[in-house]
Amino acid sequence: MYEDLLKRLDDAYAVKKLEEMVSIPSVVKDEKELAHYLQNELDKLGYKTELDEVEPGRPNVYAKLKGKAKGKRLNFCGHMDTVPVVVGWDTDPFKPVKKGGRLYGLGSNDMKGGIACTLNMLRAFSESGHPFIGELSFAGVIDEEAFGEGAKAMLKTEYGKVDAVVLGEPTTAEPGAGTPLGITGKVLYDIYVNGTAAHGFSPEEGVNAIEEAGIILANLPNLKFKKHPRFGQGNYSTLKIEGGYTVYSVVVPATCRFEVNRLLVTGETAEYAVKDMERLVKSLKLKSTVQVKTKAPLYASYEIKRSEPLVKVFDEAYSEVFGRAPEYGYDKSITDANTITGEGGIPCIHLGPKPYGTHQKNESVELDWLPKISKANTLLAAKYLA
Amino acid sequence: MIDDAMKRIDDSYTLRKLEEMIRINSVVEKEGELAEYIKTELESLGLKTETQMVEPGRPNVYARLKGDKPGGRLNYNGHLDTIPVVEGWETDPFNPVHRGNDLVGLGSCDMKAGFASILTMLKAIQDSGHKLKGELSFSAVIDEEAMGEGAKAMLKTDFGKVNAIVLAEPYPCDESKPMPLGITGKILYDVHVHGKAAHGFRPQYGVNAVEDAAKIVANLDKLTFLDHPDFHKGNYSTLKFEGGYLIYSVVVPASARFEVNRLLVPGETPETAIADMEHLVASLNLKSSVEVKIKPPKYEAYVMAKDDPIINAFDPVYREVMGKAPVYQYAYGITDANTFAGVGKIPCLHLGPTRGISDPKKGGGTHEKNEYVDVTWLPKVSRMYVKIADSFLNN
Numbered sequence: 001m002y003e004d005l006l007k008r009l010d011d012a013y014a015v016k017k018l019e020e021m022v023s024i025p026s027v028v029k030d031e032k033e034l035a036h037y038l039q040n041e042l043d044k045l046g047y048k049t050e051l052d053e054v055e056p057g058r059p060n061v062y063a064k065l066k067g068k069a070k071g072k073r074l075n076f077c078g079h080m081d082t083v084p085v086v087v088g089w090d091t092d093p094f095k096p097v098k099k100g101g102r103l104y105g106l107g108s109n110d111m112k113g114g115i116a117c118t119l120n121m122l123r124a125f126s127e128s129g130h131p132f133i134g135e136l137s138f139a140g141v142i143d144e145e146a147f148g149e150g151a152k153a154m155l156k157t158e159y160g161k162v163d164a165v166v167l168g169e170p171t172t173a174e175p176g177a178g179t180p181l182g183i184t185g186k187v188l189y190d191i192y193v194n195g196t197a198a199h200g201f202s203p204e205e206g207v208n209a210i211e212e213a214g215i216i217l218a219n220l221p222n223l224k225f226k227k228h229p230r231f232g233q234g235n236y237s238t239l240k241i242e243g244g245y246t247v248y249s250v251v252v253p254a255t256c257r258f259e260v261n262r263l264l265v266t267g268e269t270a271e272y273a274v275k276d277m278e279r280l281v282k283s284l285k286l287k288s289t290v291q292v293k294t295k296a297p298l299y300a301s302y303e304i305k306r307s308e309p310l311v312k313v314f315d316e317a318y319s320e321v322f323g324r325a326p327e328y329g330y331d332k333s334i335t336d337a338n339t340i341t342g343e344g345g346i347p348c349i350h351l352g353p354k355p356y357g358t359h360q361k362n363e364s365v366e367l368d369w370l371p372k373i374s375k376a377n378t379l380l381a382a383k384y385l386a
Numbered sequence: 387m388i389d390d391a392m393k394r395i396d397d398s399y400t401l402r403k404l405e406e407m408i409r410i411n412s413v414v415e416k417e418g419e420l421a422e423y424i425k426t427e428l429e430s431l432g433l434k435t436e437t438q439m440v441e442p443g444r445p446n447v448y449a450r451l452k453g454d455k456p457g458g459r460l461n462y463n464g465h466l467d468t469i470p471v472v473e474g475w476e477t478d479p480f481n482p483v484h485r486g487n488d489l490v491g492l493g494s495c496d497m498k499a500g501f502a503s504i505l506t507m508l509k510a511i512q513d514s515g516h517k518l519k520g521e522l523s524f525s526a527v528i529d530e531e532a533m534g535e536g537a538k539a540m541l542k543t544d545f546g547k548v549n550a551i552v553l554a555e556p557y558p559c560d561e562s563k564p565m566p567l568g569i570t571g572k573i574l575y576d577v578h579v580h581g582k583a584a585h586g587f588r589p590q591y592g593v594n595a596v597e598d599a600a601k602i603v604a605n606l607d608k609l610t611f612l613d614h615p616d617f618h619k620g621n622y623s624t625l626k627f628e629g630g631y632l633i634y635s636v637v638v639p640a641s642a643r644f645e646v647n648r649l650l651v652p653g654e655t656p657e658t659a660i661a662d663m664e665h666l667v668a669s670l671n672l673k674s675s676v677e678v679k680i681k682p683p684k685y686e687a688y689v690m691a692k693d694d695p696i697i698n699a700f701d702p703v704y705r706e707v708m709g710k711a712p713v714y715q716y717a718y719g720i721t722d723a724n725t726f727a728g729v730g731k732i733p734c735l736h737l738g739p740t741r742g743i744s745d746p747k748k749g750g751g752t753h754e755k756n757e758y759v760d761v762t763w764l765p766k767v768s769r770m771y772v773k774i775a776d777s778f779l780n781n
Contacts, residue, residue: 028633028635083635084632084633084635086583086640087641146633146634147634186587197754198754199752200623200625201719201720203623204621205744210603210625210626210644211624213627214599214604214624215600215604217597217600217601218604220597235587235590236589237586237587238597238600239631239638239639240631241596241628241642242628242630243628244625244626244627244645245625247414247415249470249532250625251472251753252623252625253625253626256627258596263587332588333585333587334587359583359585359586359635
C-alpha cells in the first residue's frame, strides 16, 4: 500500500537538501536565508507557500497542498534555527562532512536532518499526485532555540488550527529515546543578589554579592523537585552569571546576577518554582538581599493521550518501517510542542533521525536514518490523511 | 628659618588648589589633564619640573628643590588617579561641594587633599626662602588605583634612589587609620574553570563550569592564611565572576572565570598563594578542570624598623602638631609603598588627612560614593609636612 508514494522517495535528494541546508548558517536570529531557501524549494515542488515575518528580518515559512476533499489538516513543523557555534569543532560547522556513516555540521540533527526527511516526503506527495483527503502542510519556524516566538506566531495563523503536528526533532522512538507523550515545562530563574560595596582590602566592611551568589549556586541541589509518576523529577542548569567590576578596581562587588534553567513536571508551576527558590535562599541566611525573578521564556508542561488518533497512526507507520513498536516517554526537553500542544492544544508527535552531539561540537546525524524517517513520515501522512 | 616657612603656610591656597583639582576628572587612565595642572602649578611656584611619559597620555610629574649643602633626599609623593565614579553620588562628583567642614568630591580625600597640602608646603618653603640641605622633591604618579605602573616607572628614574618618601595618602596616623610600619602584599587570582557543554535540558551529560566555579567561590574561606606575628592573617575578596551564554541559548556553560583579590603577609608569596588555591580546588573533587593563574597587579609585602630615620623625623612632629602620639600598625591596604619599599627598598611614611566616615546608605568614605574630606585637617597636614621635611633634611 502507498507504493506510489514510497517509490518517489529519493535518498540522494534528502542528503543533498541536508547538505545544502547545513551550508546555510542559520544560528538563532539569522534564519532568513534558510527561510528563503525553503520557500524556493517548496515552490519548486508545487506547494503554495508564504513567508510571515515574525520579527523584522525573521520570517516563518509555510507551505500547503490541498487534497481531493476537505478533511483533517496535518502539519509537519520544523525549526530553522540552530544553536550558536560552540568551541572545539574539528571541522567547519557550516561545511557538511560525511564520515563513518554520519554527516557532520551545525544543525545536522537539530534539526536540518528532520527537515530534509520532511522535504523528501513532501516531494513524494506532490510528484506522485497521491490522492489524499484534507490538507498536508509544512511550517518552518524561527527561534525555537531561544524564546519559541516562531511557534507562538504559527498559532496565530491558519496553521494554528491544524488537527495534528509532526515535529522533525531528532527523536528516534528507540528504546531509551522514546518519543514524548508529554514534556516538562520550564522556567528561567533570574536572580539578583544585592550586597554592599566596600574597599576590596577590607572585605569585612562590605557584603560580597558574588560570594553570596556562589553560596546559592552551590546549594541548588537543595531545591525541592516533586516526583511525578510519568515525568520523574525536573532538573536545573545554571546558564549564566555576571558580577563584578566593569573597569578594574578593587571594590567588593555590590551586585551579582545569575540565571538558572529549571524544568517543571506537571504539578509544579512557575509560582511553585519561585517560592521554592525563595525558601532555599532564606535557608542560607545570607547577608545580601536577594530578588528571585523569572525571565522569558516560560513554558507549560503538557501530556497527550496514547489513544490520540495521531498517536495511533504514528504507531502503525513506525512499526511498518522499523519492524517494532515505537517507544514512548515523558521528556525533559522543551520543544515547540510546549507551545503547539501546551498552549495551542494541537497534539504533536516528534520523529527524526538519529543524533550525535546535539548542542555540542561536532554535531552529526546518522545517514542511514534519513530514508527510514522519510518513509515513516510518508506512511504517517498517508494514513492520517486517508 | 623654619618658622618663616611655617608662617608662609597659606591655608586658603590649600583649599583653592583642592577645589581646582577635584574639578579635573582624573579617573584612572585619564590622569593627563591633572598632571598638566600640577606641572603648571609647580612651575608657577618656581620649581623646575620633569615629565615621564609612563604610557601614552599618562605622565608622571616630578620637581625638585636642591639645597646648597649636601644631604639626604626626601620625596613627597601622591597618585594622580582616582577610582571611577561609583553609583549613588548625590552631587556631581567633579563639582566640589562644602558641607560644614566637609568637602565632597571624587578624589577629595584619596588623594587630592594630600596633593594640596604638598603644594602648600612647597609654596611656603619657596616663599620663605627657607634653606634645606640635600634635596626635597615631589612626585605625582599615575595608576595607583589600578596596576601601580606609575610607582614602578618612578623607581626607574633618579627619584628611585631617594632616602625616604612621604606618601600623602589619607593616613591620619591615629586609631582610625594608623601609620603603616609594613603593608601586606597582594595577588589577583584569575581562575579559569573548564567544564563540558551539553544541552541545558540534560545537564547530567555536561559539566557545568559556572556551578563548579561557584563551589570554589563558596569555599574560599578554606584557603590557608599564615598567622604573622605583626600582620596576623591576610584576607580575600572575589572581585568578578563571569560565565555562560553570550546570546541566549540553553547550553550548559563549558567555561567560567572569576578573580579573587588576596592580601599576603610576609612569608606568603604569589607562589605559595597559587599552590594554596590549587590545593583547595583539588579538595573539592570537581568534574571541571581548573587553571589557577594570577593577573597583574601583584605586590610584595614589606616591613620597616620603628626607629627608621623617617619615623624618627615624623614621630615628634606629629606629637607636637597633633598633641598626641601617633598610632602605628601593620596594615592591609596596598599603596604605592608596596612598590617603593617592597621593591625599591625606600622607607615610606604615609601621612594625610583623615578619611570620611562611611555611612552604610550614603557612603562618604574613600572608594565610596559621596567621598569627602574634613578640611580642618589640611592645615595640620601642611604644617606637619613642612616640619618633617626640615627635620629629616636639616638634622
